[in-house]
Amino acid sequence: MRATRASRVARGCAAAAVFAFAVLVVLLGFACTIEMESFPGLRENLAPLVVYLLAFAALLAAGGLVLAGRRSYARWAAVVVLGALMALRMWTLAPMLHCWSYDSVGRNDDGSYDCVNRGDMLP
Template identity: 80%
Template sequence: MTAARAARGCAAAAVFACAGLVVLLGFGSTVEMESFPGLRENLAPAVVYLLVFAALLAVCGLALAGRRSRAGWGAVAVIGVLMAVRSWTLAPMLHCWSYDSVGRNDDGSYSCVNRGNMLP
């Protein structure tokens, strides 16, 4: 194995790790919205952008690793599963895209609120 190939493999691993961290950041940024009832800031659009960025990072990591790299495809599969789980839990609140706040109801549904409209 040449030094250039090893460097590309290490760079691909770093890019895959960054993609995984971006997806986990998406989980962490909305966990309060999903766990507790009440109004919270609507971070769902930001999480969608994070998922798109993670997908681009995964593609870049695969390009660095090489098309025939089994480890690269395995990392893409793991990141893809994480993104699918994140999308599954994020989907119910996406109808509130243009609102600045999301309220989680007791039954698990989400209500959309613009806090500016709540002023007297």
């Protein structure tokens, strides 16, 4: 009985660590593009990187679900929090995703985005 309890505690701690790392990855996605969203101007296009970070966070969340076990209510709470963070990130990131293949994104005063390749701007 003691080994079973210890293994459940270890799996629960590992799942909590995986969920915490997934939240940090999503928050890194926010930090990567906060400058692009804050004020007008030409910025480096980091939107594809953020999409990859969100995919990695989704994989981490799936791993946390597996580690947490079938009867854990905390895992569903962690998944809901992660899902809400990822949905908010995609909602704010969506307007600039049409610039996927460009190296820069220009934010206009009205909040729209223009796609720019800086190499095309050279004389």
